[in-house]
Amino acid sequence: MALSQEKRTLGSARKQNKFIFPLEAVFAVVFTLWVVVCFAFYSSNPSGPEGEVHGENRPGEAVLEPELRKQQPSMRAGQRRPEIRVTRPPSMAKRRPPKAKAHDEKFPEHYMTFSTACSESQNWQSFMFFYYAHKVQQPGHVVRIASGCSDGQKEELVKFHEDVISKLSDKFSVHFTPDFARISGDNYKYYNKPYGVQHWLTHGLKYEENRDEYEDAIMMILDPDMILLRPLTYDFDGTNVMIHQSKRGAPSTRRVMHGQPWASLYAFGTGPFRVDTKYVFANYTDSPALRLTSEEQANNYPGGPPYMATGRDMFSIVTSWCELVPRVHKVYEHLLGEMYGWSLAAAHLGLPHTLSESFMVSAVDIGSGEGWRLIDNLGDDEICEFSTLKEKEDKLPYTMHYCQNYWLGKWFIGKYRLDSDFLKCEKPLLLEPPTGIHEKYDFYIKPGGKPYGTREKLRRQSAKREEFMICGMIKRLNDAATWIKSVTCEEGTANLKKEFIFHHSLDPDNNEGGEKKAKW
Numbered sequence: 034m035a036l037s038q039e040k041r042t043l044g045s046a047r048k049q050n051k052f053i054f055p056l057e058a059v060f061a062v063v064f065t066l067w068v069v070v071c072f073a074f075y076s077s078n079p080s081g082p083e084g085e086v087h088g089e090n091r092p093g094e095a096v097l098e099p100e101l102r103k104q105q106p107s108m109r110a111g112q113r114r115p116e117i118r119v120t121r122p123p124s125m126a127k128r129r130p131p132k133a134k135a136h137d138e139k140f141p142e143h144y145m146t147f148s149t150a151c152s153e154s155q156n157w158q159s160f161m162f163f164y165y166a167h168k169v170q171q172p173g174h175v176v177r178i179a180s181g182c183s184d185g186q187k188e189e190l191v192k193f194h195e196d197v198i199s200k201l202s203d204k205f206s207v208h209f210t211p212d213f214a215r216i217s218g219d220n221y222k223y224y225n226k227p228y229g230v231q232h233w234l235t236h237g238l239k240y241e242e243n244r245d246e247y248e249d250a251i252m253m254i255l256d257p258d259m260i261l262l263r264p265l266t267y268d269f270d271g272t273n274v275m276i277h278q279s280k281r282g283a284p285s286t287r288r289v290m291h292g293q294p295w296a297s298l299y300a301f302g303t304g305p306f307r308v309d310t311k312y313v314f315a316n317y318t319d320s321p322a323l324r325l326t327s328e329e330q331a332n333n334y335p336g337g338p339p340y341m342a343t344g345r346d347m348f349s350i351v352t353s354w355c356e357l358v359p360r361v362h363k364v365y366e367h368l369l370g371e372m373y374g375w376s377l378a379a380a381h382l383g384l385p386h387t388l389s390e391s392f393m394v395s396a397v398d399i400g401s402g403e404g405w406r407l408i409d410n411l412g413d414d415e416i417c418e419f420s421t422l423k424e425k426e427d428k429l430p431y432t433m434h435y436c437q438n439y440w441l442g443k444w445f446i447g448k449y450r451l452d453s454d455f456l457k458c459e460k461p462l463l464l465e466p467p468t469g470i471h472e473k474y475d476f477y478i479k480p481g482g483k484p485y486g487t488r489e490k491l492r493r494q495s496a497k498r499e500e501f502m503i504c505g506m507i508k509r510l511n512d513a514a515t516w517i518k519s520v521t522c523e524e525g526t527a528n529l530k531k532e533f534i535f536h537h538s539l540d541p542d543n544n545e546g547g548e549k550k551a552k553w
Contacts, residue, residue: 141267141343142250143173146233147257148226151182151190153453158257160198160456164513165261167201169426172266173251174204178233180225181212197520208237217359223371224362227354230254240348248345251289255339258448259393260433260509263426265339273427275391275404279332284387289341294350294384296336297392298402303330305373306380309364313357313377322380333385334376337369339392339432346384353378395434397498404430408501409494416497417468417504419512433509439502441491442474445535446506450480455514458522462511462531466504471496478544480535486544 147162149155159177166175179190190207198205213228214220234240240247251267267289276283277298289295306325314320325334342350358374365373379386391404399405407430408416418425438447444466454460475496476488491499511531518527537546 140172143171143253143266144176144238144250144344145171145173145253145255145265146176146178146230147255147259148178148180148229149257150222150225151179151186154448154451155257156190156193157451157453157456158448160517161260161509161513162255162257163198163201163205164516165509166205168512169261169264171261171264174206175202176205176233176237177207177257178210178225178229179207180210180229181214182209197517200520208233217362219366221362221366221370224358226254226371227351227358227374231351231355234348234351240344244345248343248348249291250344251341252344252347253339253341255432256434256436258435259338260435260506261431262429262433263431265341265392265431267341273391273407274389274431275406277332277388277390277402279388280328281333281385289343291343291345292384293387294340294342294346294379295387295389296340297338298388298390299335299337299369299372300399300402301335301369301372303327303335304369305334305361305376306330308361308373310377312364313360314381315360317381320381321383322377325380329385330380332388334380336376336379336386336388337372340375342384349382350375350378350384353381357381389431391430393432393434394430394498394502395436397437397439397495397502398492405498408498411501413469413472416471416500417466417508419505419508433502433505435502435506437502438479439499439506440477440479441470441496441499441503442476442541443478443534443536443539444470444474444503445477445480446503446510450535451510455510456517458518458526459528460514461528461533462514463507463533464531465507465511466500468504469500470503471500474541476541478536478541481548485547488541 145166147159149159162177163175182190187209194205194207198207210225210229210232213224214222216224216228238247253265269287272287274287276287284293286293306322310323314323340347354375357378358371361374361377362370390402391407394404394408396403397405407428411428415425415428420426435446435448438449439445440447446463452460471493474491475493476490477499478486478488482489515527515529518529535549537543537549
C-alpha cells in the first residue's frame, strides 16, 4: 500500500513538471540571446555608441590611434610631449545637435596676438585691429607684438596706448621685442613673427614659469591687416564655420583643444613638404613630418593666420617653429617661408590642424579655401551693409584680410595707397560707395594703370566680392577714423567730410589728369 502511494505521488509530480525547464537551461538560452544581440549591434557600430567612453579613457578623451601613437616625435629632455587625441566624427545622419554647455564650464582665457614692425603704416593697421576687436567684443586679451622699435617709437606707442587704445579695453596691450630680421645674416623681416611670438611667450607671459596658468588658455596669431568681422573663440559648435575636408575627417568636437589646433586654410597645398626637407630636418632624421602621405600634407597642414591652439600646443609649435624656420629660409627664400616653417613644425610634432575655409576672405578670385561662399550667398542689399549685429555677423566669415587691392569701376581701396596719416584731424574721410555697384560695372580701372584709364574685365561673381571688400573696408575705415578723431581732436577741428577718392573722377569716361599721384 505504501509503495503504491509513492508511485502515484511520483507520477503526479512528473505530470506537473512536464513543461518545466531546469534553471541552468533558462540561463543558457538568455545568455546566448544576449551574445547574439551584442554581436549584431557592435558589428554595425565599430566605434561604439556616440558619447561612450571606451576602456580606461577619462570622459572627453578619445582613443589614441595606433598609427598616430607611432608618429609622436621623440622630445628633448625637459620638453612635454604633446597629447594627441583623435576622435571619429559621427556620420551626418547620426550627428547630434551641439549640446548645451554646462553652467559651470569655465570659458578659457583667450590671447589674440599679431606681429608688426613700428612703421606708420603698421601703426594705423594696428589701431584698426584693436578697434574692431573692441567693436565685435572679442573676449580676452589682444596683444600687438612690435619688433625693432627705436626708443622714440616705443615712447610714442606707449603714450598712444595710454591715451587711446586703453579707452577701448584694458586688456589691449603692446609687447616690444628686438628686431629678429637679420638672425641668419640676411634681412628677412618675417622672422619677427615666430621669434616675436616666442619672445612674448617667454618674457611677456613667462610661460614656462606659469604653465599651470597658461597651458589651457587659447592663443591665436593673426596678421595686422586683418579686421575682425565677428568674435573668434575656441568654440565653433553651432556656428557656420566651414571645415576643410580631409581623410582624417572633421573633429567630433568643434573646438580648439589640446592636440587639436586650428588654422585658416591657405592655397599653398603641399608646398612646405616640397622644399629640401632633408636639410630642414637634418637633426631629426626620424621626424614624423618626413613620413606623411601626400593627402596628409595637403589637407592637415597648409594653414596660416589665424592660427589657434591651446597654450601648451602653441608653446610647443612656436619652439619648434623658431628652431626650423632659419633652415626653411635657407632652402626657400620666398614669401610664405615663415608659414612653411609653421606647417613643418606642426607636422614634426604630430599636430595635424583642423583647417577652416571661413576664417577669412582676402583674394576675390581664389577658387576655394576662403569664406567667399558666405559672401556669394548674401543678398544684393546686404553686400554693402556695415553692421555688427549678431544676426548679421553669423552670415559672415571671421576676418577680412585686406592684403590685396580691390577695385570696381573706379571705386578702389588698397592699403598701400592709403596715407599712413589718414587718421589725422584735418584729413577727410573716404567717399562711401552706394549699394549695388557690382551690378553697374563689369570692369575696373586701376589708379596707377598703364596706360591710365584701361578697363580690365571682371567676372560677375568677382564684382560682387569686390563690392563687399570695397564697401566693407571704406565704411570700417571711416567708422574707426570718426571714433579716433572724437578722442584726439580738439573740438571743431575734426574733418568728417566723406569725400576722398583715389582717382580725379569716378566717371570711367573721364580720365583727365591721369594717375592721381597725390594722396590725401
